[in-house]
Amino acid sequence: MLRVGLLGAGRIGRVHAQAIAAHPKSQLCAVSDAVADAAESLASEYGAAVRSSGEIIADPSIDAILIATPTDTHSDLIETATQAGKAVLCEKPVDLSLERALACKSVAEASGQPVMVGFNRRFDPSFSSLKSAVDNGEIGAPEMLALTSFDPAPPPVSYIKVSGGLFRDMMIHDFDMANYLMGQLPQQISAVGSSLVDPAIGAAGDVDTAVVTMTYADGRIAVIKNSRRATYGYDQRIELLGSGGLLQAKNILENAVVKSTADGVTGAKPTYFFLERYLPAYRAEWDAFVQAALSGAAMPVTLDDGVAALAMAEAATRSAQSGRPVGMDEVLKPVAK
Amino acid sequence: MLRVGLLGAGRIGRVHAQAIAAHPKSQLCAVSDAVADAAESLASEYGAAVRSSGEIIADPSIDAILIATPTDTHSDLIETATQAGKAVLCEKPVDLSLERALACKSVAEASGQPVMVGFNRRFDPSFSSLKSAVDNGEIGAPEMLALTSFDPAPPPVSYIKVSGGLFRDMMIHDFDMANYLMGQLPQQISAVGSSLVDPAIGAAGDVDTAVVTMTYADGRIAVIKNSRRATYGYDQRIELLGSGGLLQAKNILENAVVKSTADGVTGAKPTYFFLERYLPAYRAEWDAFVQAALSGAAMPVTLDDGVAALAMAEAATRSAQSGRPVGMDEVLKPVAK
Amino acid sequence: MLRVGLLGAGRIGRVHAQAIAAHPKSQLCAVSDAVADAAESLASEYGAAVRSSGEIIADPSIDAILIATPTDTHSDLIETATQAGKAVLCEKPVDLSLERALACKSVAEASGQPVMVGFNRRFDPSFSSLKSAVDNGEIGAPEMLALTSFDPAPPPVSYIKVSGGLFRDMMIHDFDMANYLMGQLPQQISAVGSSLVDPAIGAAGDVDTAVVTMTYADGRIAVIKNSRRATYGYDQRIELLGSGGLLQAKNILENAVVKSTADGVTGAKPTYFFLERYLPAYRAEWDAFVQAALSGAAMPVTLDDGVAALAMAEAATRSAQSGRPVGMDEVLKPVAK
């Protein structure tokens, strides 16, 4: 039985609390949040204690820490939790600063404690099934990857302002998915972005519509499309062309009803937003963490993965701003020891 | 080169004229129609002569006769045309009377001339591809067949009155399709029908909505659904469950555009009605006739097939009227020699 | 909080136990099963007590009884539980004997306690969404219903022998779905059935492949197709043609991955069997029961519904055996008081 302390009782913290409680081998023991009411409400629902994050991390009866706090606290919490001997699952992104994330990784590695980064999409049943098909050689050698990720509606501009920008906040999932499916880092990244959805996003210095092209040392190509608004719902698709065929992961629909009338043949929209769309993924992610934490096996997603995606987001941000392709070495070399 | 006389210049006659003219090995030489203008107009379009049906049949330079006249003339024309040494393609149904159709078959067979009945759906690319899959054993032994045929809108009641009723006029295509796919006649037929679409159809003694269940000597089952109205278009589908899987022929859509909005995900409707839906089938049907007529090979659809479908329509009509299952022997024995 | 006793710790009992435990307003207090180990194992997993069914029903601290025992015990347990003042959710079918089910209904009604029958499919998100669309008039007046229910593989013949036959055991779900969607009982039922899947099923006097046609007083028609074997999985589909269009509930697929290769374009199979396919339905069913039990509102599925479906199964069984249509009054009148 894994005894878990949850740091952060917001929207994503609640999703994790449910997964922790539902898992036969984990127990939600303590919850912290800067907003006392949020912590109280969540803790009482699951019979957990409310405590500060410091107390939870210091408690020797706690085995694992789930970090679901604001991004700017992630690195510090990973460091103190691993130094306190805890296994850690931290929500993405590790940090908005690549340099800070790399420093955090050094500290965590020195502690010897396992850290998993919450790239939940790797655990989506369709995406992991697609990955298996690739690994089984069902489409031969992968050649061209295309990821489509459209949110149903943009977040408030107040959130945009502290988000680190679309590439670090939203596309970071796609960068990790590219690494997961292509099995290596790209060599070069070329990004274009615009503010078409909400002028306030542009005024805040961010983009809401973007396309990123990535090239690999062996000539393969990946392209990512992001938009902050798809009026029909949460659009999450993958296409991978290989020497032997094409794999696609299509959208998950709200239901399987189709209506045919004089106006056409109409089916349901994609499931609305990430909590519903990726619920099975969050469950499977937690299960993978519990299995690894209890068995001592390697974490399926590591701080290396978190740093890699962050470096790609950094390169994309620079490319969109400068209007030229940015090599990954240009981003990684200056911060490497 | 097959020199062809076309009897009937109505809607279906025009479809055939186009196929005859477009085929590299057939030539439309003469056209007849009770309505002089219709014959004139069609003949002038293709550079053919206008003549009476009797003249066309008697003309020794004509090799083949295509009969696209009203149903009550079919048997007589088949008989005189085959006795005049012509190859014949006759539109379905052969006749409204099973007895008359059987008599016609005897006369035609005595002539030694080949006769094909126009069950065009056998030549639809999807349906013939499904048939090939069955014959290749791709779903093992067929067990349960389900045919769905909905017209977009009912014909005028004046047509209904001379049509012979839904089972002979509309479902006859499905009876033939069942024979094509199941490879044998059913043993027993059970039919129910209602007038739900247009009360005038009911007042005329016919039904517009019907379900027919057929059982085979070896225990297999087939079910046919017909409606005279589907507001979304012409619905033409096949499902065949076998010991090793399921084969479905889905609808052909007007185009491949899909629109996703806040109202749902909407695709195109099925192609509107039989001329558009079965255009490739009419072309392939004519090609099959030309090939057989020129080579002397057996016709791919025969008067036997036309009589079989008519006998099934007769059984279904009796079942719907009597409220009890009707054996095929009950229909066939009294008319057999 | 609803305190629940669960009678029956088999496969379906375990599904219900999970739903009871996961619901914020119900608690699994006690479990009984003829097989002591099964009860022990399930009870310990959820911290419930193991007791006999008699003890559970007699316990005044228990509010509701969930009956998931073999069918031949259902009526007795419904009677004793309602007489002991419990709310009851009983798995389908109520009984194999229509007469016994009607007697049970009288006793339960006299007790004044609410009883819900476990027709879980009414709570499937796609099916209930289709029902809402019908009720909203989205396809005008319903005219022709077609239900397809194929199991992936037949149960053991030992089960078949005590099942009451395909119409009572398997098609009873479809009979209830027809009632749910058509809003009234049919007037007449016509059934055909064969043993094509497994000769041992035929030898046991049952069928494994069946088609049932039902006609309604107002002329509407419904048709049900059942097979005990679909090699591609659990096939559960609905089609309802109305005066204004068609509604279809398609299969739920294992995942959303599609692979295109030289062999074709291949997607996932339907989810395998009822536990996975109807998991959300079982959850929603339990929630509906809890809501009604706690609020005193009418149960959404009643013993009347259970008896109606059983009477239809009885009529279908007689029709398949006699080879003629059977009127619902023929089945219902002799057993009515």
Next chain:
Amino acid sequence: MLRVGLLGAGRIGRVHAQAIAAHPKSQLCAVSDAVADAAESLASEYGAAVRSSGEIIADPSIDAILIATPTDTHSDLIETATQAGKAVLCEKPVDLSLERALACKSVAEASGQPVMVGFNRRFDPSFSSLKSAVDNGEIGAPEMLALTSFDPAPPPVSYIKVSGGLFRDMMIHDFDMANYLMGQLPQQISAVGSSLVDPAIGAAGDVDTAVVTMTYADGRIAVIKNSRRATYGYDQRIELLGSGGLLQAKNILENAVVKSTADGVTGAKPTYFFLERYLPAYRAEWDAFVQAALSGAAMPVTLDDGVAALAMAEAATRSAQSGRPVGMDEVLKPVAK
């Protein structure tokens, strides 16, 4: 009646010959080809004369010239044909040299004769239906366009060597489609390309796999994916995200049969290659040309369109070679007068 001379009797010439002959208002009068046998064979099939291209252009009884010769002859033939007073339909691309194409355009414009460039895809029923939906505002303001064009297999390297490269030979269709749908030229083009399919293509200095990103003055974005090999067939898809929804044009499949077995649910592949896929488009293209030529209305696709697509191909080629984005003004200014 439009009297037509066809220059070029190769594969694409034969497609056009069929369309010319089948159209009620055009007549194929004369055919030329450098390969005498090809011209003879095609001409005899349609009862046309075999003559040199010079003779055909000089013949005053010929109204229109269809140019289906190798690309390096296009500009010269357009010039002489328009100067001889003919209406011209010329296959794409106008030329491999942007400068030469612009000079040709000047000559043709001076002649006052109408010239249409053969971007057949604009006439594909699905693509033109998608365009209508955009124009009708069905998805609000277009924001992000994604075009996918994969050939089933690469052409011989001998063809690659004279093709002008993937961007001018293959992606030129996608450049025109972007112009058609976005309604304006992009501001900047960024291209990456690799030789992954066939090393001989790379050795010939070309790429077989490429992604191009285009940005517009108003911030909109378009992305094009091309591959010379998709083992499952000819993959031709469009996606356009707008402020109010998404429009997709999906592939046209060989047939509508779907097979469900233990191996999955398999449908047909896309129609194989452009002659079959775009047959209706070639017919509609020819009809549009005939209508415009006979009525004097403006051609629906002009030399301006041909030059625009060629300029985009030029920009993409330079971008792929230099590794930096290329502005359209950089390409267009030096050649502008």
